[in-house]
Amino acid sequence: MATDEGRLRVAAIGDLHVMEDSVAPFRELFTEISNLADVLVLCGDLTNFGKTSEAEILAEDIRACAIPVVGVLGNHDYECGQPETVSAILHEAGMKVLDEQAVEIEGVGFAGVKGFMGGYGRGELAPFGEPIAKAFVDEALNEARKLENQLRTLRTERSVAVLHYSPITGTIEGEPQEIFQYLGSQRLCDPIDRFDHVKAVFHGHAHHGKYEGRTPRGTPVYNVAQFVLRPLFGKPYAVIEV
Numbered sequence: 001m002a003t004d005e006g007r008l009r010v011a012a013i014g015d016l017h018v019m020e021d022s023v024a025p026f027r028e029l030f031t032e033i034s035n036l037a038d039v040l041v042l043c044g045d046l047t048n049f050g051k052t053s054e055a056e057i058l059a060e061d062i063r064a065c066a067i068p069v070v071g072v073l074g075n076h077d078y079e080c081g082q083p084e085t086v087s088a089i090l091h092e093a094g095m096k097v098l099d100e101q102a103v104e105i106e107g108v109g110f111a112g113v114k115g116f117m118g119g120y121g122r123g124e125l126a127p128f129g130e131p132i133a134k135a136f137v138d139e140a141l142n143e144a145r146k147l148e149n150q151l152r153t154l155r156t157e158r159s160v161a162v163l164h165y166s167p168i169t170g171t172i173e174g175e176p177q178e179i180f181q182y183l184g185s186q187r188l189c190d191p192i193d194r195f196d197h198v199k200a201v202f203h204g205h206a207h208h209g210k211y212e213g214r215t216p217r218g219t220p221v222y223n224v225a226q227f228v229l230r231p232l233f234g235k236p237y238a239v240i241e242v
Ligand SMILES: [Fe+2]
Pocket: 015, 017, 045, 074, 076, 205, 207
């Protein structure tokens, strides 16, 4: 049920970091969100170490959510080397885990990838020299390519890009400058600015970053890491109308 203006209310939260001793950590919150939004977007680091036990705990809370849940994994969800299993557990619970394929919900497209690091501007790592340096850069390029392919398939007038890593520096300001290159990649920004239908971008990962920024073309970017939102709004999620 969208707003009177036909806009979709998108609630977003990142960096849930569910641990294996958590007891229904997001149950109440997801119920609250279900009453005031149309879609829930999860921006990665859903688990703390990528353990199946952690994913199972979050899966139970996702099952209790009354609105569609879409999202991406984060680097923490890879820590135990089984992101496919984590993803499958969450998918089984009803979450649309974005990576290769975009989805459409009530006329709004959702495209998403985890993204990767690599830096911005003059600090961007170039694919030069050792094979491992090239492989590192390739990872970011691959993620950007997957995002572009999803955005290209969407036929909706409005879409949302969902990431874990940041495509811009604007929303990681507040973090130490020395770690900017580990917080995201400018390469993720190119596909976003290529498509007019992208109306909002959500990401997490930068726990000490800034809530709002814009791509060079002016598309709004929101860092919805719960640690950024809590002190700002008194709650760990943001709601944006798209
Ligand atoms: Fe995180």
